[in-house]
Amino acid sequence: MDFTECYGDTVSSVAVAARSGCRKRVRRLIKRGFSVDCRDNRGWNALHEAAAAGSEECVQEILSAAGAGSSRSCAAYVNSLTHEGESACYLAAQRGHLAVLRLLLKAHANINQLTNDLSCPLYAAAVDGGHKEVVELLVSKGAEVDRTHTASCWTCLHQSVYKGHSEIVRILVDVCNLEALDDHKISPVFVAAQYGQQQCLEILVNAGANVSTQAADLATPLLIASQEGHQACVDFLLDHGADPNLACSHEWPQLPIHAAAEFGHIGVLRRLIAVTDRVCDRGDGMVSPLYLAVHSHQSKSVEMLLKEGYSPDAQVCSHILGVRSPLSLALSRTSNEPCSESVGLLVAAGATLSEEDWIYALATDKTDLLQLILEHRWIPLQETLTRDCSVPNHRGKSVLKLQELRELLCVALNQVHFAACWLPLLLKAGLEPSLLLQPHMLEQADSEVLNYLLEFVNWSNLSPPLKHILDRRRAEKTWEPRPHLDSIPCLSHICRLQVRSVLGPDLLMRTNVVQQLPVPSPLHVFLQFRDIPEATYTHSAPSSPLSDRIQGYSSTHQHRHVL
Template identity: 60%
Template sequence: MDFSECYEDSVSSVAAAARGGCRRRLRWLIREGRSVDTADNRGWRAVHEAAAAGTVACLKEILSAAAMTAGSSSGFHAYVNSATHEGESACFLAAKRGHLDAVRLLLKARANVDQLTNDLSCPLYAAVSNGHKDVVQLLVSKGAKLNRWHTASCWTCLHQAVYQNHADIVRILVRTADLEARDDFKMTPLFVAAQYGQQESLEVLVSAGAKVNTQASDLATPLLLASQEGHLSCVNFLLDHGADANLACSCDWPQLPIHAAAQFGHLSILRRLVGVTERRCDGGEGMVSPLYLAVQGRQPASVELLLAQGFGPDAQDCRQLLGIRSPLAHAFECQLGFSERALSYSEAARMLLAAGATLRQDEWRPALARHDLLTLVLDHRWIYPLSDNSAAAADVGRSKTALTGSELSDMLTTALERLEFAARWLPPLVKAGLEPESLLHLDVLREADGEIVNFLLQFLNWSTLAPPFKDILCQRRAQLTWQPFPQFDSIPDLSHLCRLRIRTLMGPDVVVRTDLVQRLPVAPCIQHFLQFRDIIQHSL
């Protein structure tokens, strides 16, 4: 049976008259001997109908009739407090709908002001939920319990008043209610105000003495929740009234409100928190830079703001706390995992690279696995430093920086570990000016795909390879795992040896990545030949 729907054929004539406010008909029915205690399919009696409808005149008639037929005061009181199938008393129904006079009449008839429903609500909680200030004032004055838990989340009436942002009711309740009452997550009403941006209620609570630095069971603070949800006015108010922006808000790692603002892209809040957050979170050991959360939350604007405010692009090593080496490594890994969100991660990576983020093996691993990531790196970094007095330096300006010795070493080490991706990373690196001889390694010739071996050999003088290299190639040729180009069986021609020499003298980065060769007074086809474009373009 559905206890929320009234079946008309189950409603008594007395209850129907009470619901409609027909006092004359109600009197006549009672005089005719009709009972006021007949319940319908929902368990509703005439007293419930009159209370819910707020028909006070009918309610008086019903209570008078009930008193005469009850036989005793206890029987009358049992009728006044009788509950529907959902546990709702007449007082509850009147309070829920804001019928002040009906509530007053029922209380005079000794209705239980604290009677609970099946779902743990009560007249006061119902009046609070629906914003009936006058009813709340009456119930409080009659001693209604304020600090009892209601609902499965253990909210008090004050929690609910704040959630609904009934500030006038909050003002009534804070006079006697427990400001630090906690729900099942140990959150006080102040948390509710901060989380849902209930500014007026927040101010009332703080003015009444609520603690601004109280913490929930997971150590979250009201300031953290306001920062996370983007309520700038609440953040400003809390900070102006003593909220601590440097109080750790997580049991797992030292999370601060600035992390929440960065993760969710609340830039105005982030700017405010930057000024009050200790900078030890930037690179301090055992801390976490907010850049990590800005990347994780796909918020390139947060990344840009933090970098502009002086937060270091490398941050600290957070492998123990978050399992991540650096913000850039995180951006690269996320870009690999979520192709539909790659744009925001790519933008964050671009900003970190432009700010000088260091490239170590954790950054090179994903970069060498995907062409777009490697292209992004090469758009911001020279492989080798350009001489200050070179003509190329004047051409390209200083918008890019060169890889450091350790970065180049890490790249080569990682490349040798990722030979299965060599077809993706070798042509772009060579096109960017990497010296192919730096990859002339036994493992490359032994394990790399045959096409990769052929590509690499075209940038070398294959006739002068050291004996160990030639032995490996001979073995692979015999095993049919490598098919060499025909020219590898003869000595390189003079033109190839000349361009190898030019590349060595000028530097591969200058030859490939600048227009210096294009200035030479020779035919374009020769310029292209000197830049190895015949090899590179055929392989890309």
């Protein structure tokens, strides 16, 4: 603000002349008796104006006039403060006026005078202006270098590092406390790492600063540099002994690799993967970085961690994060949206599917998740269901484990309302349909769904209890069978059931093996059951959010023993 315009009547004539740097006019006014100590509405006098303007000659004239009485009065004048607590020394240092500053120091200016906001000449010169020569002068004259100057207790070294004044940092490291801490126990090294001031970081560390210092919350310089994605700082810290396995949180053992994964800094993450102890991946009481990557939707981080061998299942983190697996977390964050890329990466990597995960796939009329799962996972043959089939399939895809299949069937039988959506996908993916011929399915399934399921079996040799259910539903008019379901299956249907039994439903339904059979090509569609019309899903009631249905399922479902 230009106070000569807004408050012209409060600025003395000498001050106006000093501001313009006109020595002759200043001298003439002083000789005519004008005061050098008349203050404006900011508390500024002529010396403040001359110092701020950097007018060495005007400062000399004003100091000579002020010293005409006594040295005591001159010292008091040279240290007079504005309403903001700024001295002429402060104003000159702040603006880098080296020659003026020398004059003021010679006149016994207080080198350590604090302003109202706790700044001082050294802080102003080192921080706001980056004036190297001024800093050198002040340090040589004995300026206090370790005093705190902000409400956060930052020293000149903290702030010069933050500003990136590397030449000034180079001066200060020889005289300052390298481990000075602010109110959060943050050291200058931490500040350099946080703001990516690599050159300042190197100066500090080479001067002996601790690379593994920890703040009040246990965060380290390596953690904060990883969080902010400062690759060069991360590399330098690791090369100079920073510990990547030092826990950086009171709540759980957070490591720098977690920060890199959470914020998607791939280059940093790659470097940290190579040096971080893998106990964080599966160890009890630890948290895999996969959780952080999934939580923040950093699919590139998820992809890299999986590629480098981190387990898609990780450890159960119910007690820390409230989720049992990275996949459960990924699904909960996209429950009402299309599957995220992270979900696809985890499923493709072989993440174990829990009962809760199957709910996301089956308790909805949207089939994208189920299609994704079936794209990467194979349903085991019925004769192998007595053992755990976790070996890779010949096509490089993993086979559903026995427990996964059990939980799939349990959820499916509790979500019969959505069977029109999931049943065709499961049967075409090779699920043995007899596994779904359970009393609950036959009692609850929609008429079209029930007809579709029966088309995949020999409906004439169902067990008496199941036939009884069908007869009752027909009598109650809750099931209207397709006409041919009242008859014994034709020979062609019996034959295709036998073909499926020999080949296995997975190979028949999911590969081109049928095209290699010595049968006419028009029969391929028939042999793969693609001639059967699918049931249509109808909304019988307003659909509640999936998260609500999952919660309701968890509290009310019955576990159905199907294997």
